[in-house]
Amino acid sequence: MVNIDVFILFLNAFLTTLISSIIVVIILRRKYLPAIRKMEQEQEKSRQQPESERSGTQ
Amino acid sequence: MTTTIFFVVLIFYVVAGGLVARLVKNKSDFYVMGEKGSTLLIVGTLGATYLSAVTLLGIAGQSYAEGPLVIAALGSFGAWIGTLIAVVYIGRKMKALGCTTMPDFFEMRFKNKKVSIIALVIMIVGLLGYGVIQLIGAGLVLSQVTGISFPLMIVLFTLALLVFCALGGMYGVVVTDTIMLFTMLAISCLIAPLLIGQAGFDNMKALSETIPFYWTIGGAEQRPLGWSISQFLVWILFFSCTPALVSRVFPAKNDFVILKAAVIGVFLAPFMQVIVFLAAGGMQVIQPGIETTDNVMIIGFMNHVPEALGGLGLAGLMASIMSTASTLFVLTGFALARDLYEHLFDKKLSEKRSLRVGRYAQVLVAVVVCVIAIMQPAAIYWISIYAGAIFGVGWLPTVVGGLEWKRMNSQAAIGSMLAGTTAFIVVDELVRRAVITLPIHIDSLMVAFAVGVLTLFIIGFSTRPSAHEQAFYKKMKQTSMSAITIKDFASRPNGLAQLKKEYKQTMIISISFVFIAALIWGYFLMMLGF
Known part of the structure; x- marks a missing residue:
């Protein structure tokens, strides 16, 4: 049978890392992922623009 | 042998600190290492500052005597969560606002001299009081072990700190902290596991037969659960607003460094502490009956592991003293030079002169620390009772209110800081003199925190923020570390691509450390929990 007090110690030690990791993952997904997607779209748009300009002049 | 180790380690740290000083070219390098801090350096300084001599001496001793769960299971859990709040919430927000020191936040948010002065007094008393008493305690133990006289030990420590702090500023402190972290990790990764191995998990578990309740949260003294829960809350308050931890974020290069440091640094906090506490429990098997329990880990280093590893353990103990002390003292010097002399006295200084003033302040702090530590005036012991936790009651309500509440203003800040600090001292003194008795699950720090928060709300609701406070709140809400990093x-x-x-x-890193933590703590649970 598990010693509940010992279990609480190691659970808390594990929870500390779990909580910090969850917070960091949430920040990454909420703040950085949309920005990355937006920058990717802009890059894609600017890549397509010179191509269409080129096709227009040729 | 111990004296030789002491001098070799000290010289090594001083040389490293001296070499780093050459990198300090301007004011920004001195105060925030030019905001060039990499993940390794920020994790290094965070981990090294977190682990103080209290873990290796006082709490290790208590774990030996009463059982490893007494402080670790709930009290330390509060400290780990507090560290997370300090880094990811308060430190990150303040860095986004451009704070170089924590008093910068009070200055920017309220633009009120009274608020700045009160915040500064709390900072200087808190850092000096807590730092000096740790230096005295650890210095006494180390002097006993090495045979070096206590005054000489303090002078040597102060000279070493002068090299890190006065020459290297934040650069010196962060780099030497990182080097020191590796010595401290040697204790958790090598020496403590060796002691646990010698004791054997089965023998350690069997301790509860000879010392009843040894493997319970209440421990051999059978402390009530209310006490453990109050320790959890007290340590959250203690750590979440302490400048020693919050300011570790300021030298970071960008938000990714802070986020990675939050995961790794917060993982290291229990990793460095719990294994030491378990080893202290193991010492109860290896050598029962140690009376000066504070020395239990030193006895373990000196008598129960190979000589070279014992020396490394002693070096780790020295590192834990010096890294915490250097951070506390460098911040006190910053408060004197930058926040008091330059900002409050409104001195416009050139880059070169500002750097010189910063260094003079470090010399002044070193001299004051040295004199107080050697003289040991009675007042320092009284101050130290309140110094460490003063940020939890004096600053925390104002900082959180300042960051989150639209109505927050300078009157509420003044009222909350004064009421919180005064209530803490008055209630604690009344309890100490047995005039009043608090329930076991209530600590004077919690009462004072509640007083501080209540005062803040009462004054906040009955007064109005100034135009500056309203404008700054608006600006603050549009500023974030992620936005700054994305723009950069x-x-x-x-x-x-970058x-x-x-x-x-x-x-x-975030996901990997969850698995690493699960493996490590799962292993210990299997060995000690069943």
Whole structure:
């Protein structure tokens, strides 16, 4: 049978890392992922623009 | 042998600190290492500052005597969560606002001299009181072990700290902290596991037969659960607003560094502490009956592991003293030079002169620390009772209110800081003199925190913020560390690729450490929990 007090110690030690990791993952997904997607779209748009300009002049 | 180790380690740290000083070219290098801090350096300084001599001496001793769960299971859990709040919430927000020191926040948010002065007094008393008493306690133990006289020990420590702090500023402290962290990790990764191995998990578990309740949260003294819960709350309050931890974020290069440091640094906090506490429990098997329990880990280093590892353990103990002391003292010097002399006295200084003033302040702090530590005036013991926790009651309500509440203003800040600090001292003194008795699950720190918060709300609701406070609140809400970092990456050539690389790296680190933590703590649970 598990010693509940010992279990609480190691659970808390594990929870500390779990909580910090969850917070960091949430920040990454909420703040950085949309920005990355937006920058990717802009890059894609600017890549397509010179191509269409080129096709227009040729 | 111990004296030789002491001098070799001290010289090594001083040489490293001296070499780093050459990198300090301007004011920004001195105060925030030019905001060039990498993940390794920020994790290094965070971990090294977190682990103080209290873990290796006082709490290890208590774990030996009463059982490893007494402080670790709930009290230390509060400290780990507090560290997370300090880094990811308060430190990150303050850095986004451009704070170089914590008093910068009070200055920017309220633009009120009274608020700045009260915040500064709390900072100087808190850091000096807590730092000096730790230096005295650890210095006494180390002097006993090495045979070096206590005054000489303090002078040597002060001279070493002068090299880190006065010459290297934040650069010196962060780099030497990182080097020191590796010595401290040697204790958790090598020496403590060796002691646990010698004791054997079965023998350690069997301790509860000879010492009843040894493997319970209440421990051999059978402390009530209310006490353990109050320790959990007290340590959250204690750590979440302490400048020693919050300011570790300021030298970081960008938000990704802070986020990675939050995961790794917060993982290291229990990793460095719990294994030491378990080893202290193991010492109860290896050598029962140690009366000066504070020395239990030193006895373990000196008598129960190979000589070279014992020396490394002693070096780790020295590192834990010096890294915490250097951070506390460098911040006191910053408060004197930058926040008091330059800002409050409104001195416009050139870059060169400002750097010189910063260094003079460090020399002044070193002299004061040295004199107080050697003289040991009675007042320092009284101050130290309140110094460490003063930020929890004096600053925390104002800082959180300042960051989150639209109505927050200078009157509420003054009222809350004064009421919280006064209530803490008055209630604690009344309890100490047995005039009043608090329930076991209530600590004077919690009462004072409640007084501080209540005062803040009462004054906040009955007064109005100034135009500056309203404007700053608006600006603050539009500022974030992520926005600053994204803008910075977007302005770089190939910025998107770099941003994606950092995103991926931070995500991998976050997920990996969950598995690492599960493996380590799962292993110990299997060995000690069943």
